Structures are given as structure tokens and as C-alpha cells.
Amino acid sequence: MLEIRLLGEVCLLVDGRVVDLGPAKQRCVLAALALDAGHVVSVDRLMQRVWGAQFPLRARPTLLNYISRLRKVLPAKESVEIGRRPGGYLLRAPEGAVDVLRFRELCERGRGPGLDDHRADLLTQALRLWRGEALTGISGSWAEGERDRLRLDRLTTECDLTDILLGLGQGESLVAGLAARVAEHPLDERVAGQYLLSLGAAGRAADALDHYRLLRARLVAELGTDPGPPLQAIHRRILTAEPVSPPRPDRSTGRPVLRPRQLPAPPPLFTGRTHDLESLTAVLDSPARAGTGVAIAVLSGAGGIGKTWLALHWAHRHLDRFPDGQLFVDLRGFGPAGRPMPIGAAVRGLLDAFGVAPSDVPVELHAQSALLRSLTAGKRLLIVLDNAADTQQVAPLLPGGPGCTVLVTSRQRLPGLVAGHGAHPLALDVITDAEARALLTARLGAEKIAAEPDAAEELLACCGGFPLALSIVAGRALAHPGLPLAQLAAELSEAGPAGLDEGDPATDLSAVLSWSYRALDEDQARMFALLGIAPGPDISAAAAACLTGLPRSPARALLRSLEQASLVTRDRHDRFHMHDLVRRYATDRAAVDLPDTERSAALRRLVGLLLHTAHAAERLLYPQRPPIELTDPEPEDGFHPPAGHAAALAWFDREHRCLVAAQRAASARGWDATTWQLAWALTTFHSRRGLLHDDYRTWQVAKAAADRLDDTAAQAQAYRNLGRACIWLNRPDEALEHLRQALALAERTHDDYEQAHTHRNLAQVRGITGDHRRARHHAVHALHLFRGTGNPAGEADAHNQVGWYSARLGEQDAARAHCEEALALHQRHHDREGEAVALHSLGYVAHHSDRFADAVNYYQLALLLFRAVGNTYLEAGTLDDLGSAYAALSDHERARVKWRRALALYQAQHRAGDAARARQQLSSLAGPPDRRAGSLSVTAAGKTSDLRIL
Known part of the structure; x- marks a missing residue:
């Protein structure tokens, strides 16, 4: 007997025995297919469910590998298979094998007609299928969303069962x-x-x-x-x-039965939104089927996101559910007139639809609402309340009896309707890339898309999955068939939302967004505009408070109000995002509505906060690195440096893209000291995370800023660090040019400390070109200079460097002595990364002295320390070398494990050459090991034991 359990820990049972499903991502693939068992799930949707919106580089082949492995563990005798279908994959399983589907089937039967005792038994059986939190063991945004939906299904079922038991x-x-x-x-x-x-x-x-x-x-x-x-x-x-x-409702009103048919025509060429349609059906099914109350769904989202489009498409697909009629009201909550429809007018419009004579309409609004509830009682009606302004506008229009379904669309999330009336919230996001491409193709035709594929992709990128933007683009292309798509893409890329202005407010994205903007109060509008100039793709509440100059609590309240208005979204890390087109509109509003002095002051506050926090976090990551003196004053409010090493690393992970964008913004404003100081504060994080290209680009910007400052000390640091970044990218000629200029600047100011570091970097340049003797010469020079400056961290690193190049020259005894001295100095001064580097060097020396067991010990200790400080870049190289040491000991299984982990890190860090070498090593395990060859090539050897930031 086969069971696929999702209502608890994700697992597969065959005859009561748990089958090993492999890693969490592989289990996620099974869950993603099982939840839609019997239906095709596209490859794009599978990848989104497994990895979220940002796929790894090799997501598709990795997914195929997961599916291949799952096919091997699924028992053929149980009539279960994962089949390839056009556009995706389908899981076929025996009836009742997937507990979620069994749960839903039992719930549907339990909510249908029949004796209450029998219905209660069916719902009890359904709830017994739960064995804990759904989808335990897998993570990600899709899993979290499904967990929330299943949790809601469970609660609804528990409530349905309770209603029956209360009635009994x-x-x-x-x-x-x-x-x-x-x-x-x-x-x-x-x-x-x-x-x-x-x-x-x-x-x-x-x-x-x-x-x-x-x-x-x-x-x-x-x-x-x-x-x-x-x-x-x-x-x-x-x-x-x-x-x-x-009490049971009185179904007799004595009025003639009218069946209104007020729905507008279905939207043409509707494309995509499969998951949203399924979710809408699911949330509206339960109470409507059970007959226990009004089913209400709130579709919320930004203007132009396609709320009405989706609501009307769903309504026309399900007309058979509503034999007593369908009503539609445009509440005009957001529109060119700027005035929502009065509540009384909306109620009277619905009463008119039922044929109520004007003389029979009560005077008081509450009496009108009561009459509406009486007219809808016992009927199977659909009421679409489009473009609602707020809960107060909707509440009087709600029917009172079971059997009715209400579909509300709004730019607000209407939490009062959710909490007070049991509505189900469905926040709409942009459509997927595949859906956007399908929509554009359906409107323009496959031939036009194929004729200009690059331009079509650029158009899709500019529209960012916004259905209104895609419709406007398609309409303009159809209206001007001679206009190349490339020209249309260029106009849109340059102008943003204004480039989608066709003169009709209903199809002008800027006008549509302006309706939401007009509904904001003064403080909300200012926050919205300032968010448009904030550097980076997202922002924390603390940073938003600094940007606006407000205390944190009022700033968070304003962010929540913008979230309710669907102008920003908040992720599970409590960071706030704007869609690119909404951000462009916000930036435009800031330029029009805020003076440059206010915009400049706001940006200065935020960049200053980021700089000071980054500097404090850098000091926690690398306390041995001599600090710099910041020119920006410390922020008066909101400056809360990270509490420790782990918190500092996590802060950099969250804020990295914002920091890089802040540096570009500072450079554009001419804040040159801030520009190079931000590069300095990012350096250690870049090295530990292997963000080599980011490090190179930030120091390029920093060098230009230092040149404009004409500050010799800043120039020396900028040229040296740019040269060091070139070393990491294996650009020795460019590195040598920058380092020679850095050395000349340091010698001009008699800065022995900076000269020492520059000689260390010059040693690295010579090392990656294979000139180890000249490399050691520079390292020895650096050692003497560091001793003279009294810098133990630099002296320890120089000892390690001299030892490393001695080892490369075959002088293992001298190498070991220098590396042991480096280790002792690093331990004495509590420099864990320095210890790790020295231990790695000692591992290399042991390996090349045929002491393979000692090499394993050294590498393992280095690995632990690299992980402790979060240096994933050097962790990869150490795993690589540890695999070589195991291979030299003929322990191929452990070598394979370490090389696979190294390969995964190399791929994540986009290190193609290192990844290719790791794959070659894995494929060579079938042959005899080379007991003298370390895993690192001559060019890559310095990547672990010599490339160190100070």
C-alpha cells in the first residue's frame, strides 16, 4: 500500500515502511507534484515551488535530476508514476494515496447533503489524517504559502465539524x-x-x-x-x-423572483493566473458548499495588477454555481473622479436589481441593508464588488444568508472585512515570466514575437509582470503595426510608467497609480515618494524611519498603511519592496512634490546610517583590521549597530544590495568620502562571501571618488584594494598596474603600514603568475615592514605568506616554521580567520610532505574556523583540499563527499574554473589517486592560503 503524506512531515510510505526521499529540495518536488496529483505542473511552476522567484543557475537540470531520483524510489507495483507531459510533469497515484487529496475529498463529502451523524464522521476522518504541521521538512515561500492555506483548510474543517456537533x-x-x-x-x-x-x-x-x-x-x-x-x-x-x-432564515419574502445578470463581458485572451484561480476556487468552495454562511474573498493588489480581470474570468467560468443571478457594482474606490460611490447609492443599486420599487426602499441605510439581506437569503448568488475603497463601503452590501458568494476587489487589503466578516484575503502579485510571455504572444501573435525576440524580452522585463502594462504595450503595438518592438522597449525603458500613457486614464499606468497616490494622506504620500529614491531593491523599517526622519514606530505604521494600499509589499524577513514600475512612479512623484533639499537630506540620512552600521559590522567581522575615521557624523536616531559577529554577517546579507546601491547614489551626489568608505566597509564581507565582481566594482567607484578628493591616503587604499580585487579575478596585469600606483602613493607619504600591505598584494600577483620566488621576496619585505609598524595581525599574515611561497618553492621546513609562527600570532590575538588561513597552509605543507593524516587534521580545523566566521569562499577551497588529502589516503568516499560540497559552493559562487576542476576530480576517483597533487592548481593555489583581506 502506498501513502504520500503531506499533512505532517513530508514522507512516502510503502507497506507502512518509510522510503528515503533524499534531500529537502527533492522532497519539495514530490510535494509540489502530489498537491496537484492528476494535473500537469509546468516546469517553471515546479522550479518556483522548489527555489522561489530566484532560480539557481542550473535549476532546470537539477530539477530533472530530482525527478529522475524520485522515479527510482516510487514503486511501480503501486500504479504510481511521475510522467512527462507537454509543458510539465504529472504525478499519477492510486485513489486516496495522497493524504491532502483524501482530506479534501472527505471534507467535500462531509459538507454535502446527508445525515449529520454521517457528515460528522466524514469530517472527523478527514481531521485524523493530520499528523502535525503540514509540509514539515521543506522550506521556501511556496511551502510557507501552502502551509498557511492548509492550516486555514484545517481550521475551516474543524469549525464545520463543530457546527454539526453543536446542532447535534x-x-x-x-x-x-x-x-x-x-x-x-x-x-x-x-x-x-x-x-x-x-x-x-x-x-x-x-x-x-x-x-x-x-x-x-x-x-x-x-x-x-x-x-x-x-x-x-x-x-x-x-x-x-x-x-x-x-434560527433558520425566513426564505419567504413575497416578492417576484428576479435573476439579475449584471456581469460585464469576460476578459478576452485571459492568460495564466492558474494558481490564483485555484486558490480563489478553494477559498470560496468551503463555506458555499457547506451552506454555513456567505463565502467572501478579497482580491487585493496594486492598480493595474489584474484584480478585476481575474475576478470576471473566474465568475464567468463558474456561472453554473449561481443560478439565482450575478450582481456587479463598481464602487469607484479609486478612479479619475477621486470620489468613491456613496454606500447608499450602492445599496439602492442592488435593490433595484431585485425589482424593489423606489417607494418600498426604506429611508435609513441600515434598513436598506436589512432588506438586501432578506432578498438574498436562501439564494445562490454571486455579488462582485469591484474597486472597493474600504471595509465600511463593503459591509452594508453583504448578504446575510448562506449560499451567496461575494467577490471583492480593492487596492486596500481590507483587514476589517477579513477579521469582522470572515473574508478570505488573496493578495495578487505580478504574473510569472511564462504567463507574461504567453499573454504578449496571445495579443501580438507568435510571428511578431519571433521576429524580434530580444526586444520582446526587453518589453517583458520593463513591464515586470504587470498585466495592465502588458496590455498597454500590446495595444500600442497593434495600433502601430509598423512600430518596431525595439523602439517601443526603448521608450518604455527610458520613460517608465509615463511611457505607457495613451491618453485614456483607464489605460494609463501613471494615471492608475495616481488614483492610489491621491488617496494617501500627507505623511503617507511623503513616505511613498521618499521610498522611490531609497537605494536598493528593498528597505527595512529602521532604514525607512531614517529616510523619513521619523521615529521607528510612526514610520512602521506608515509602511503598514502603504502595504494595505498595495503600494509596497513586505516579505517574511520584514523588508519592504516596491514593484519597479511603482518605484519609478514614486521617484517621479518625489521629483515633483518634494524639493531637492528634502530629497538630498533624506538620502544623506539613509546613506549615513548604512555607512555607520556597515563600519560597525565590519569591525565585528574583522576586529584586527585597523579602522578608518568616518567623515559622516553618526546618526542621531535609529543607529543600532549589530550585537555580535553572527548578527553583523546577517545584517550584511540582508543589506548588501542596498549598500552597493547606496555607494552608487553617494557617488552620483558627489559624496566622495562616503563613497570610498562604503567600499572599505564592504571589503571583508565581499571576501567572505566570495562576491568578487561586486568587490571589484565597488572599488572601481571608490578609486574614482578618491581621485576626485585628491586625498593621498584614500587613493593609496583605493588603488591597493582595486589591485587586490583584480587578483581575486585573476587579472594580474591590471592588478600590477594599480598596486604600483598604490605603492608610489604610500611611499610618498612614508606610510609603512600601507606599503607593507601593498607588498603583500604584489606577492599575490607574482604568486598567481607562478613566480613564487619574487612573490616570497615581496612577502619578506612586507614582514619586515609589519614588524616595524608593530602590527601583529599584519605580521602574522606576512609570516603565513612567506611560509606559503616557501612551500611552493619546495622548502617545506622553512614553510612550516613560518606558518606555525603565523598560527601562534593569530591565536594570541584571537583572529579566527587568520588561524584558519594558517592552518590551511600547514595542511598544504603536511600534504606535500606526505603526512596526509596530518593534512586532514589541519584542513578540518581550518574548515571549522572558516565556517565559524562565515567565509564561504575560503571554505570551498578548503573542502577541495581536504578532498585531495582523503584521496591521497585512498579514502575515496570521504574525498567524494568533500569534493561534492566544494563543487556546490563553487557553483553558487559562479567560479566556473574551480567547478570544472572539482568535477574532473570527482570523475577521476575511479582511477589511482595522485598522492602528491593538491586539489588546487598553480593559478588557484593562493585562493585559500594567500588571499586575505586587511
């Missing part, structure tokens, strides 16, 4: 379980209502009233809303000692 008179036995559920979901009004009913059934009316009072106070304090009508009705019945079971 078992309320008293449910009190304890509902108390725990209320504690877990304190603002869920459905759970709260069930808890009140169970307390009432148990004769604990006072406790029920106390809980209602506490819940109401919390809803008002946290969400600014009262409990919804269903919960208020339960409260009234308990308060007046009425029966606690909810």
Missing part, C-alpha cells in the same frame, strides 16, 4: 476544545461564536458574556471594528436567555 446537541462536550481554539485564533469570530454557543449549552452564560465583552474590546482596540452581525446575534440570544441555536 453536543455543545457541552466541546467547551474544552473550543477554549484552546479560541486561544489560538483570538480574533476569529466564527470560532468565538461557536465557543459562546458551547458555553451557553453548558449552562455557563456568564462566562460566554465575559468572553464576548473581552473579544469586543480587543476587536475595537486592534482592528477598530465591532463584532459582526452573526456574533452579535449569538450574544443577544445569550443575553436574553433565548435558545442558543441560530
Whole structure:
């Protein structure tokens, strides 16, 4: 018997035995296919589910490898297979084999017609399939999203079962379980209502009233809303000692039955959004099928993201579900008029659809809403409330009886509707690259796309998955068939959203975004505009506070309001992002609405905060490196340096792209001292993470800034570090040119310390060209200079360098003596990275002295220290050499493991030459090992034991 379990730890069982599924990513592939068992999952969607939006370089072949391995562990006798289909893969499994699908099937039956006892038994069986948190053991944005959806499905099923048990008179036995559920979901009004009913059934009316009072106070304090009508009705019945079971609705209104058909035409050439359509169906299915209440979904997202497009497409695909009619209201929450539709006008419009005579419409709004609820009770209706401004505009339009479905679209996320009325939120993002390409192809035709493939790709990149932007581009191309796509792409790339202006506000992206901008208050609009000039792809709340000059709490509140307005999004790391087109619009607003002095001051504050935090973090990563004196004053507010080494490394990981962008912004503004100091602060992080090209580019910018400053000391550091960056990139001629200029500058100012470092770098240049004797000469010179400056860290590194090149010259005894002296100095001064480098050198010496077991020990110690300081670049080279030492000992299995890990790091760091060598070593394991050959080639040898930042 085969079982694929996803409702708990992801695993595969055959006849009760757990099958090894391999690494987490491979298990993620199985889960991604199993959740859609019987349906084709495209390769792009599979890669997104496994790796998220940013694929590794070899994602596709790696995915195929995972699928191949899974096919080998799936038992053929169980009629299960992963089949290749046009566009993707399909998992075929026996009925009931996938627990999630079994869960959903049992839930569907349990919510259908039948005796309550039988329905309760089906839902109980469904809940017993859960063995913990769904999809345990796999990570990533897709897994987190699916976990949230499944968690919601589980809660809904638990509530459905509770409703049935309450109806069967078992309320008293449910009190304890509902108390725990209320504690877990304190603002869920459905759970709260069930808890009140169970307390009432148990004769604990006072406790029920106390809980209602506490819940109401919390809803008002946290969400600014009262409990919804269903919960208020339960409260009234308990308060007046009425029966606690909810009364059945009166379905007789005495009015003629009208079946309104108000939906606009379905959108033509709708493409993609498969996952969003499935999610919408899933969230609207449960309550509608069970007949327990109104199913409400809120589609939120930025203007032009395709909310109405999706809502209408879904509605027309499911017309058969709503035999009693479909209503559509444009609430005009955001539009050229700038005034949302009055609530009374919207209610009266819906009453008109049911044929209510004007004389029969009550005067008071609450009475009109009550009449609307009476008219919709017991009907299977779809109500599409498009372009809503806020919850207050929507709430009076909601039907009261079960069977109705409400689809709301809004640029706001409407948390009040979610919390107060049980609506399901669905935030829309941009469409995928594949969907965008399919949409453009459907509009323009495959021939036009094939004729200018590069221009088409540039257009897709400019539109960034925005459906409105893609539609505008396609419309312009169709309206001007002689206009090359390349010209259209160039215009859009240069002008941003303004380049999509066709003169019609409804199809002008800038105008559409302006409607959201106009709805902001003054503080929100200022925050939005300033975010447009913030360097980098995202921003933390602390950085946004600094940018705006606000305390952190008000700044975070403004960010939340922009998130609710779908102008920014927040990721799971609590960082805020803007879509590129929205950012371009924000930048344009900043240029128009904010004076340059305010923009410059805001950017100066933010760049200053980043510089000071980076400098503090650098000091934690490499305390032995002599600090520089920053010219920017320390920020008055918001400066909170990292607390330790791990926190500093994590901060750099989060802020790296923003720091690089901040350096470019500082250079553009002419803040030259800040420009080269940012490069200095990034250097250690770049070296430890192997970000070689980033290091080269930041020092190129820094060198130009230092030249403009005409500061000899800054120039010497910039030229030397640019030369060092060239060494890492194996550009010896360019490195030599920069280092000679750096040495001349240091000699001019009699800076022995800078001269010593430059000689160390000159040694490295000679080393990568194979001239080890001249390399050692520079290293010895550096050693003497460091001794004279009293710098133990530099002296230790110079000792290691002299030892390293002695080893390369075959003088192993001298090499060992110098490297041991380097190790002792580094240990004495608590320099863990220096220790690691010296230990690696001693490993190399031992390896080439035929002491292979000693080499293994040295390399292992070095590996631990490189990992401790987060130096993944040098970790890769050490794994490589450790594999060579194991191979020399004929321990091929351990050698294979280390070389595979080294290969993975080389690939992640885009080190093609090193990766090719590692693959060659892995393929050579079948033959006899070369007991004298280290893993590093002559050119690459210095990459671990000689390239060190100071």
C-alpha cells in the first residue's frame, strides 16, 4: 500500500515502511507534484515551488535530476508514476494515496447533503489524517504559502465539524476544545461564536458574556471594528436567555423572483493566473458548499495588477454555481473622479436589481441593508464588488444568508472585512515570466514575437509582470503595426510608467497609480515618494524611519498603511519592496512634490546610517583590521549597530544590495568620502562571501571618488584594494598596474603600514603568475615592514605568506616554521580567520610532505574556523583540499563527499574554473589517486592560503 503524506512531515510510505526521499529540495518536488496529483505542473511552476522567484543557475537540470531520483524510489507495483507531459510533469497515484487529496475529498463529502451523524464522521476522518504541521521538512515561500492555506483548510474543517456537533446537541462536550481554539485564533469570530454557543449549552452564560465583552474590546482596540452581525446575534440570544441555536432564515419574502445578470463581458485572451484561480476556487468552495454562511474573498493588489480581470474570468467560468443571478457594482474606490460611490447609492443599486420599487426602499441605510439581506437569503448568488475603497463601503452590501458568494476587489487589503466578516484575503502579485510571455504572444501573435525576440524580452522585463502594462504595450503595438518592438522597449525603458500613457486614464499606468497616490494622506504620500529614491531593491523599517526622519514606530505604521494600499509589499524577513514600475512612479512623484533639499537630506540620512552600521559590522567581522575615521557624523536616531559577529554577517546579507546601491547614489551626489568608505566597509564581507565582481566594482567607484578628493591616503587604499580585487579575478596585469600606483602613493607619504600591505598584494600577483620566488621576496619585505609598524595581525599574515611561497618553492621546513609562527600570532590575538588561513597552509605543507593524516587534521580545523566566521569562499577551497588529502589516503568516499560540497559552493559562487576542476576530480576517483597533487592548481593555489583581506 502506498501513502504520500503531506499533512505532517513530508514522507512516502510503502507497506507502512518509510522510503528515503533524499534531500529537502527533492522532497519539495514530490510535494509540489502530489498537491496537484492528476494535473500537469509546468516546469517553471515546479522550479518556483522548489527555489522561489530566484532560480539557481542550473535549476532546470537539477530539477530533472530530482525527478529522475524520485522515479527510482516510487514503486511501480503501486500504479504510481511521475510522467512527462507537454509543458510539465504529472504525478499519477492510486485513489486516496495522497493524504491532502483524501482530506479534501472527505471534507467535500462531509459538507454535502446527508445525515449529520454521517457528515460528522466524514469530517472527523478527514481531521485524523493530520499528523502535525503540514509540509514539515521543506522550506521556501511556496511551502510557507501552502502551509498557511492548509492550516486555514484545517481550521475551516474543524469549525464545520463543530457546527454539526453543536446542532447535534453536543455543545457541552466541546467547551474544552473550543477554549484552546479560541486561544489560538483570538480574533476569529466564527470560532468565538461557536465557543459562546458551547458555553451557553453548558449552562455557563456568564462566562460566554465575559468572553464576548473581552473579544469586543480587543476587536475595537486592534482592528477598530465591532463584532459582526452573526456574533452579535449569538450574544443577544445569550443575553436574553433565548435558545442558543441560530434560527433558520425566513426564505419567504413575497416578492417576484428576479435573476439579475449584471456581469460585464469576460476578459478576452485571459492568460495564466492558474494558481490564483485555484486558490480563489478553494477559498470560496468551503463555506458555499457547506451552506454555513456567505463565502467572501478579497482580491487585493496594486492598480493595474489584474484584480478585476481575474475576478470576471473566474465568475464567468463558474456561472453554473449561481443560478439565482450575478450582481456587479463598481464602487469607484479609486478612479479619475477621486470620489468613491456613496454606500447608499450602492445599496439602492442592488435593490433595484431585485425589482424593489423606489417607494418600498426604506429611508435609513441600515434598513436598506436589512432588506438586501432578506432578498438574498436562501439564494445562490454571486455579488462582485469591484474597486472597493474600504471595509465600511463593503459591509452594508453583504448578504446575510448562506449560499451567496461575494467577490471583492480593492487596492486596500481590507483587514476589517477579513477579521469582522470572515473574508478570505488573496493578495495578487505580478504574473510569472511564462504567463507574461504567453499573454504578449496571445495579443501580438507568435510571428511578431519571433521576429524580434530580444526586444520582446526587453518589453517583458520593463513591464515586470504587470498585466495592465502588458496590455498597454500590446495595444500600442497593434495600433502601430509598423512600430518596431525595439523602439517601443526603448521608450518604455527610458520613460517608465509615463511611457505607457495613451491618453485614456483607464489605460494609463501613471494615471492608475495616481488614483492610489491621491488617496494617501500627507505623511503617507511623503513616505511613498521618499521610498522611490531609497537605494536598493528593498528597505527595512529602521532604514525607512531614517529616510523619513521619523521615529521607528510612526514610520512602521506608515509602511503598514502603504502595504494595505498595495503600494509596497513586505516579505517574511520584514523588508519592504516596491514593484519597479511603482518605484519609478514614486521617484517621479518625489521629483515633483518634494524639493531637492528634502530629497538630498533624506538620502544623506539613509546613506549615513548604512555607512555607520556597515563600519560597525565590519569591525565585528574583522576586529584586527585597523579602522578608518568616518567623515559622516553618526546618526542621531535609529543607529543600532549589530550585537555580535553572527548578527553583523546577517545584517550584511540582508543589506548588501542596498549598500552597493547606496555607494552608487553617494557617488552620483558627489559624496566622495562616503563613497570610498562604503567600499572599505564592504571589503571583508565581499571576501567572505566570495562576491568578487561586486568587490571589484565597488572599488572601481571608490578609486574614482578618491581621485576626485585628491586625498593621498584614500587613493593609496583605493588603488591597493582595486589591485587586490583584480587578483581575486585573476587579472594580474591590471592588478600590477594599480598596486604600483598604490605603492608610489604610500611611499610618498612614508606610510609603512600601507606599503607593507601593498607588498603583500604584489606577492599575490607574482604568486598567481607562478613566480613564487619574487612573490616570497615581496612577502619578506612586507614582514619586515609589519614588524616595524608593530602590527601583529599584519605580521602574522606576512609570516603565513612567506611560509606559503616557501612551500611552493619546495622548502617545506622553512614553510612550516613560518606558518606555525603565523598560527601562534593569530591565536594570541584571537583572529579566527587568520588561524584558519594558517592552518590551511600547514595542511598544504603536511600534504606535500606526505603526512596526509596530518593534512586532514589541519584542513578540518581550518574548515571549522572558516565556517565559524562565515567565509564561504575560503571554505570551498578548503573542502577541495581536504578532498585531495582523503584521496591521497585512498579514502575515496570521504574525498567524494568533500569534493561534492566544494563543487556546490563553487557553483553558487559562479567560479566556473574551480567547478570544472572539482568535477574532473570527482570523475577521476575511479582511477589511482595522485598522492602528491593538491586539489588546487598553480593559478588557484593562493585562493585559500594567500588571499586575505586587511
